[in-house]
Amino acid sequence: xxNSGDEMEEDDTEWKSGFVDTAVLVPAAAxxxxxxxxxxxxHRVILHFDLDCFYAQVEMIRNPALRQVPLGIQQKYIxxxxxxxxxxxxxxxxxxxxxxxxxxPELVLVRGEDLTxxxxxxxxxxxxxxxxxxxxxxxxxxxxxxxxxxxxESRLGHAAESDSFSFxxxxxxxxxxxxxxxDHQRLASGSHIAAELREAIHSKLGLTGCAGIANxxxxxxxxxxxxxxxxxxxxxxxxxxxxxxxxxxxxxVPGVGHQTAKRLQALGLVTVKDLQLCSLNDLVREFGGPTxxxxxxxxxxxxxxxxxxTGAPQSLSDEDSFRxxxxxxxxxxxxxxxxxxxxxxxxxxxxxxxxxxxxxxxxSAANKWFxxxxxxxxILNHIGQKITSGCAAEAVDQxxxxxxxxxxxxxxxxxxxxxxxxxxxxxxxxxRTAAVSGKGSITSFFTYxxxxxxxxxxxxxxxxxxxxxxxxxxxxxxxxxxxxxAQHKKQLATKSSSxxxxxxxxxxxxxxxxxxxxxxxxxxxxxTTCDLGDTNNPVLHQLPPNVxxxxxxxxxxxxxxxxxxxxxxxxxxxxxxxxxxxDVAHGYxxxxxxxxxxxxxxxxxIKAPDKLDSADCGITVDHQSPAGTSVAPGENDAVxxxxxxxxxxxxxxxxxxxxxxxxxxxxxxxxxxxxxxxxQKLGLKAPSSKKPVRNSMSRDRKAxxxxxxxxxxxxxxxxx
DNA sequence: AAGCAATAG
DNA sequence: GGTTCTATTGCTT
Numbered sequence: 001x002x003n004s005g006d007e008m009e010e011d012d013t014e015w016k017s018g019f020v021d022t023a024v025l026v027p028a029a030a031x032x033x034x035x036x037x038x039x040x041x042x043h044r045v046i047l048h049f050d051l052d053c054f055y056a057q058v059e060m061i062r063n064p065a066l067r068q069v070p071l072g073i074q075q076k077y078i079x080x081x082x083x084x085x086x087x088x089x090x091x092x093x094x095x096x097x098x099x100x101x102x103x104x105p106e107l108v109l110v111r112g113e114d115l116t117x118x119x120x121x122x123x124x125x126x127x128x129x130x131x132x133x134x135x136x137x138x139x140x141x142x143x144x145x146x147x148x149x150x151x152x153e154s155r156l157g158h159a160a161e162s163d164s165f166s167f168x169x170x171x172x173x174x175x176x177x178x179x180x181x182x183d184h185q186r187l188a189s190g191s192h193i194a195a196e197l198r199e200a201i202h203s204k205l206g207l208t209g210c211a212g213i214a215n216x217x218x219x220x221x222x223x224x225x226x227x228x229x230x231x232x233x234x235x236x237x238x239x240x241x242x243x244x245x246x247x248x249x250x251x252x253v254p255g256v257g258h259q260t261a262k263r264l265q266a267l268g269l270v271t272v273k274d275l276q277l278c279s280l281n282d283l284v285r286e287f288g289g290p291t292x293x294x295x296x297x298x299x300x301x302x303x304x305x306x307x308x309x310t311g312a313p314q315s316l317s318d319e320d321s322f323r324x325x326x327x328x329x330x331x332x333x334x335x336x337x338x339x340x341x342x343x344x345x346x347x348x349x350x351x352x353x354x355x356x357x358x359x360x361x362x363x364s365a366a367n368k369w370f371x372x373x374x375x376x377x378x379i380l381n382h383i384g385q386k387i388t389s390g391c392a393a394e395a396v397d398q399x400x401x402x403x404x405x406x407x408x409x410x411x412x413x414x415x416x417x418x419x420x421x422x423x424x425x426x427x428x429x430x431x432r433t434a435a436v437s438g439k440g441s442i443t444s445f446f447t448y449x450x451x452x453x454x455x456x457x458x459x460x461x462x463x464x465x466x467x468x469x470x471x472x473x474x475x476x477x478x479x480x481x482x483x484x485x486a487q488h489k490k491q492l493a494t495k496s497s498s499x500x501x502x503x504x505x506x507x508x509x510x511x512x513x514x515x516x517x518x519x520x521x522x523x524x525x526x527x528t529t530c531d532l533g534d535t536n537n538p539v540l541h542q543l544p545p546n547v548x549x550x551x552x553x554x555x556x557x558x559x560x561x562x563x564x565x566x567x568x569x570x571x572x573x574x575x576x577x578x579x580x581x582x583d584v585a586h587g588y589x590x591x592x593x594x595x596x597x598x599x600x601x602x603x604x605x606i607k608a609p610d611k612l613d614s615a616d617c618g619i620t621v622d623h624q625s626p627a628g629t630s631v632a633p634g635e636n637d638a639v640x641x642x643x644x645x646x647x648x649x650x651x652x653x654x655x656x657x658x659x660x661x662x663x664x665x666x667x668x669x670x671x672x673x674x675x676x677x678x679x680q681k682l683g684l685k686a687p688s689s690k691k692p693v694r695n696s697m698s699r700d701r702k703a704x705x706x707x708x709x710x711x712x713x714x715x716x717x718x719x720x
Numbered sequence: 721a722a723g724c725a726a727t728a729g
Numbered sequence: 730g731g732t733t734c735t736a737t738t739g740c741t742t
Contacts (some may be wrong), residue, residue, distance in 0.1 A: 054729090075733040094732065115734060140729030140736075257727045258730075310737095319734060355721085370731095376722065422732090428721095725740080 022071070028533075046188040046307060047146040048220035049197070051209035052229040054142035056083040058121050059110045061206050070104050072097075073112040076321065080112060084229060085105065113320075115141075124205055126177055126310070131199060137217075142209075145217050146197075147307035152189045165276075167191045169232035172239050184236055187213055189329035191234045198232065200219050218303035219243070240301040247426050252632070253298050260295070263287070275299035312429070312662070316349065318342040319423035319538050324363065328413050329405075331422065335403045340394045340425045343387055346426050350503060352384040358398065358406040361421035375406040379426075388432065436685040677719030 051057065055073040060066045060083065070086035071080040079100045082091045089104035092328040100107055112118070122141040135147035167188045181188040188547050211232035212224025219235050223245055226233040235243060247253060249270060251261045258452045263286060270653045276299045283292035297303065318338045325331060335358070346353060355374035365369055379402075386395035403424065411417045504605050 050729095078732045080733060096732070113734075119735090138736090141734095142729065255727075259726060313736070316735070318733065321733070357723090370725090372724085374723065378721090421733095722742080723736100723740100724742105725738100727738085728736080 021647055022099040030107075041681065043186065043215040044147055045186050046213075046217050047148055047190060047194050047197070048212040048217065049125075049129070049144045049194075049209055050211070050221075050224050050388055051142040053081045054122070054207075055081050055112050055118050056086075057207055059112075061121075062117065066108060066110070069108045070106055071108050071110065071252050072100055074109045075112050079109075080435045082107075114534060120505070121205070121207070125201060125207065127504055128204060131198075132197065135307045135309055136308045139221075143221075145220065145307045148190055149186075150194050150568040151193055151488060152176075152186050155189050155193075156185060167234055168195045169213075169234065169713060170227050172226055172233050172235045173242050174239075180238070187215070187234050187236065191232065195230050198230075213320050216301075216303040217305055217307065218254055218298060219301055222247075237283050244299065244301045250275060250299075255298050264295075272299050312349070312351070314429065315427035316342060316345050316353075316429075317423055317425035318345070319359070319421060321361070321421040323420065324417040325422070326417055331419065332400065332404060334422050334423065335407070336400055339399050339403065340423065341396050342426065343392045343399070345413055347390055347598045349429070350388065351429040351431050351504075352388045353379055354384065354428035354430055355379060355426070356402060356406075357425040357427060358410075358421075359402050359423035359425065360407070360410055360419050363420050364410075364420035372423075373410055374423075375409045376425075376427075377402065377406060391670070414431070448669075449591050458527075492627055506596070512702070 022097040026034065042409050051557070056071050056507055059071065059073065066083070068085070070083070070089050070091065072082040072086055072091055074080070074097055077097050077099060079091060079095045080095070081093050082100075086104060086107060089101045089107070091104050091107060095103075097109070109571075110629065119139055122138075126136055126138055126144055129144055129146055129642035133148055133151055133202060138147065138486060149234060165185070165188065167176050167179055167181050167184075168191050170176055171179045171191075190213040194213050196212055198209060201209065208230040209232065210219040210224050212226070214220040214223055215237060223235040245542075249261075249282065250256050250264055250272060251258070253272060256264070264270075267282060269278055275295065278296070280292060280296060283295060286292070287295065287469060318341055320338060355376055356379050357374050359372050359374035361372050378397075383395055383398045383402075385393075386398065397579070411419075499698075
């Protein structure tokens with residue numbers, strides 16, 4: 001049944017033509033616009049790199065002793081990957097820890113939930129590849145596509161034909177030495193480039209991996225795993241049919257996922273050949289024209305998708321999963337923990353996130369999997385600036401109430417809930433100046449071009465690569481490739497997305513986020529100083545009715561401006577924005593300039609409750625004195641009518657909870673927390689200087705949620 | 721712009 | 730296929 005050579009399918013002219021010339025199946029409109037070499041020659045030269053058991057390799061570099069033992073990388077209760085020693089003992093990817101230990105009792109486990117080291121190494125690989133050629137596309141942490149067509153042309157043009165008539169590495173379904181490379185000079189050249197890049201990755205970074213060389217991404221990826229580990233394989237055009245036929249099912253075709261495979265199966269298609277032979281009309285009926293054509297092309301080994309330079313990530317997220325989380329307090333602490341690391345990562349990136357998203361997974365017996373839901377909202381500029389300017393603790397503090405508000409949109413904290421995952425995400429990442437000085441003004445990109453992404457090295461702290469200077473030079477005379485040729489620039493320009501100066505990965509290059517540089521803001525040094533003296537603001541009449549004028553006048557000018565911006569005023573009808581405006585106003589009104597600069601973060605407070613200085617904290621609630629010198633209702637709330645509900649002063653927080661943060665939480669949440677604290681207090685002694693995070697302490701006070709008099713703000717917290 | 725589905729490693 | 734911890738794209742509203 002394996003008719004891989006050239007059997008005669010009686011009536012199938014359509015699919016034969018697909019192999020002969022990819023352009024036949026490519027819509028004319030598309031073929032004119034995609035990248036580089038397609039217009040000058042029929043085939044691009046595409047490389048696919050795939051690092052061997054990537055996480056395990058990183059851990060073995062960190063601890064070379066692990067090289068000789070069976071090593072598994074554990075996330076929660078599964079082995080996500082393992083080294084080859086472990087594979088010889090029967091350990092496989094995605095095996096449960098118990099199964100793995102049964103197979104291999106000597107298995108050494110390393111925890112891999114924290115992806116920091118993997119992410120950093122991953123970007124070093126991408127940057128190394130980028131130092132040779134700009135067309136590099138990441139796929140996950142351990143794979144990269146590369147369009148080396150230009151490099152190949154350059155090499156073949158410059159003659160030095162020594163390399164050009166032989167392949168290096170494997171050639172799919174051939175003995176490499178037997179292949180007449182002269183018929184495939186461009187792929188042969190690509191095989192040498194792949195070998196050199198693999199060697200560079202090994203010598204500079206200490207990592208091994210596989211590579212595939214073919215005429216498109218689909219084929220390069222499919223062929224790269226033909227010989228593992230640490231080997232490479234090229235695919236000749238005449239063997240496309242072979243490799244497609246070798247796939248055991250449609251699921252193996254990159255781009256065909258579970259859902260698509262199921263729909264195809266419903267049409268009676270289970271093998272690649274089934275799809276190749278299926279009438280296009282049937283597919284169009286099920287999937288629509290473009291998807292139908294793409295699926296059929298994939299089955300034929302045809303893929304015209306360009307290698308799209310990945311650039312800096314478009315979102316940063318952090319998440320944790322667990323068996324069960326069912327109290328608001330746990331949720332709050334988990335969110336705080338996730339935010340703390342996410343904000344730090346965001347700061348190193350240097351860009352300013354415009355959107356925050358909270359995702360949860362609710363337990364459900366029926367559908368234990370894939371039930372994630374999320375809510376997102378804009379990030380106020382003053383919070384975003386805290387991140388970029390390095391005020392991480394304050395940024396976290398101010399994001400926690402935002403996150404809890406989103407949380408409550410998804411979960412009725414009044415009734416039982418059962419979460420198994422929480423994710424926090426920053427997206428819509430903008431390069432500094434753009435955000436503040438009004439929507440993407442292009443000019444702002446270039447005025448502050450501080451972190452050139454030309455040099456492959458990113459973070460100063462990981463700067464052991466003192467030899468990095470050699471990279472460029474090596475590249476240049478080796479490949480004689482000006483990375484500035486027209487084709488590349490064209491494609492790069494289309495994806496300028498995140499701004500030219502955004503580093504590929506965490507620069508942490510203190511780009512002096514000139515807060516005052518923006519403008520009129522007088523406070524030069526301290527970014528958060530309030531300007532209490534400014535009383536003649538001509539635009540107060542623009543304020544929405546629920547914003548207290550007196551409070552507004554107390555805000556720093558930058559915040560005022562933000563609140564008055566057209567986009568902002570326009571969106572004031574939404575729940576979120578109303579609430580946020582109020583919160584902002586409220587938060588600031590209760591602080592003198594001095595207390596702001598010395599503000600103790602929630603994180604700091606919770607970690608060192610005994611070091612609290614009450615003078616440093618918000619003044620509305622005294623969380624320190626055992627006597628409970630909480631401020632009387634209304635005493636500090638000049639804006640009682642509009643703003644007081646979320647800050648009922650008739651309560652007390654445990655000593656390790658920042659009242660500022662607490663006060664900004666939704667009333668429901670305050671109520672639940674208060675009742676938990678109350679119970680804990682009754683149940684056990686208050687720890688004063690212990691493992692602070694887990695427990696809470698101090699006195700309670702029942703009436704935390706007693707803002708039952710629903711004012712205009714209360715409704716925003718009601719589930720709906 | 722928000723939320724989700726699908727795909728990927 | 731799902732375990733994990735991400736990340737991207739495209740559809741729908």
